[in-house]
Amino acid sequence: xxxxxxxxxxGDRLSEMAVFHHTVxxxxxxxxxxxxxxxxxTAQVLAMIDRLLQEAGTDKAHILMAQIFLADIxxxxxxxxxxxxxxxxxxxxxxATVQAALAKPGYRVEIVVTAAISVGA
Numbered sequence: 001x002x003x004x005x006x007x008x009x010x011g012d013r014l015s016e017m018a019v020f021h022h023t024v025x026x027x028x029x030x031x032x033x034x035x036x037x038x039x040x041x042t043a044q045v046l047a048m049i050d051r052l053l054q055e056a057g058t059d060k061a062h063i064l065m066a067q068i069f070l071a072d073i074x075x076x077x078x079x080x081x082x083x084x085x086x087x088x089x090x091x092x093x094x095x096a097t098v099q100a101a102l103a104k105p106g107y108r109v110e111i112v113v114t115a116a117i118s119v120g121a
Contacts, residue, residue, distance in 0.1 A: 008055065017052050024056040024115040028069070034106030038070075038078035041108045046086045049113055058117045060086070063093040067112040073099040079109055 009016035018025045029048045031041035053059050070079060076097065087093075093113075102110055 008052070017056060019056050019117065022117045023064070024053060024058055024113075024117060026052055026113050026115075028110040028112045030102070030104075030107050030110045034104070034108075036108075038075040038108050039082050042079045042082040042111075043086075045109055045111050046082065049111065053113075053115055056115070056117060058115050060115075061088050061091045062116045062118070063091075063113050064116055065114045066093050066095040068095065068097040069100040069102060069110040069112075070097065071100070071102045071108050075108055 004020060006019045007015040007017070008019070014027050016027050016029075026049065029045045029052075031044040033040065033044060036044065050060060053062070068079065068083075070076060079097075100110075102108075
């Protein structure tokens with residue numbers, strides 16, 4: 001293990017999060033309830049991101065970059081309606097949103113973020 005590297009929620013295939021040099025790297029987060037529409041799945045994913053960032057000692061105001069993958073780009077506005085309510089005014093991070101084939105047919109959105117941890121946190 002690299003000195004200073006911490007992994008969280010480690011499974012056989014991936015870790016949900018890694019922290020290295022005051023930077024948090026999240027795995028792609030997807031919804032648990034695949035019966036939800038794009039707004040419901042986006043809300044679930046953003047809540048997971050909030051929990052993981054809190055566990056790492058940071059929050060959404062410190063997101064450095066977000067990557068959003070939509071199974072159907074037609075869900076762009078629905079996803080944005082939830083994102084816009086979640087992101088703090090003045091703290092919207094750089095972001096990319098693309099259409100992609102996601103790992104399971106029921107997934108509508110997957111979000112990956114990288115965030116900073118304040119020195120001394």
